[in-house]
Amino acid sequence: MGHDSRSAIRRDAAGIAAYAAAFGASFGAVSVASGLSVWQTMVLSLMMFSGASQFALVGVIGSGGAGLAAVPTALLLGVRNAFYGVPLTRILARRDLTGPRRLVTAQLVIDETTAMAVGRDERPEQRYAFWVTGLLLFVLWNSGTLVGAVAGSSIGDPATLGLDAMVPAAFLALLWPRLRTAEGRWVAAGGALVATALIPLVPAGVPVLAAAPIAVVAGLLPRRGREAAR
């Protein structure tokens, strides 16, 4: 892995971490406004470290849901991180996945680290992208959360700056190299279509999970190219 690709990965990771800090601040402010203490808010960002689940949890609590009622939604949104473990296990090194190191690796398995890793072509770059993105994001997401939780409602809405457009744009950009093949394009289109169709029908978190079977079906289908080669 060349010096150039490493610095390019660091630059991209810094871009993601920068807007994550803004969303972290937004989360901190929303969480405290929903009735959580600064400590509870920080425990969420440090221990749960999964933006969608965190926003969902404080959203349910803020709308008056009794404590435990908020848990299933957060967990449902967290299930996709378990799925991400499968491709990441192939990308990461054996030492990332054994002993105490595995406990740290697991905490960093989220949308952003998965997208950054699978967005690269070579194994060492993929692993480097996972770690740089994960560690940088962890630090900035938590710093942002603390600032937002303490500053409260004086934190502006990230949507004013268009930061909410950065999120899908970033995932699309990271997915882009995987769309070079017809198979990648079909799988992506299928996943997007299934998820969109299910938005009004199922609880939050399920639409993204429902995209997974598309990959299973496509992966198990016999390849025409391979058949022809026989």
Next chain:
Amino acid sequence: MTAIWVAVLVASVGCYLLKLAGVSLPPSILERDDVQRVATLLPVAMLAGLVAVELFDGGGSLGLDLRLLAGVAAGVVALLLRQSFLVVIIVAAVTTALLRAVT
């Protein structure tokens, strides 16, 4: 301990265990050819689904913010013009922010 603390701790531990389960599959399963092919395609399908949800989820129903969509579309144009990752996400944010400012 208050109900909020219970919810925070139970949900946090649960979310962590889900992550841990994902990176704990035995190698004997992961080395199978079909599992490897599925694993390669899994993030493509799921991240595409995630992009769709971020664009079209209006809070449990289909909803569309045209200014958000225009921003992401501008990002796609930047992608087609082979711009770098940072340029793509900045173009998306600036486009959406400008449209929000004027509409």
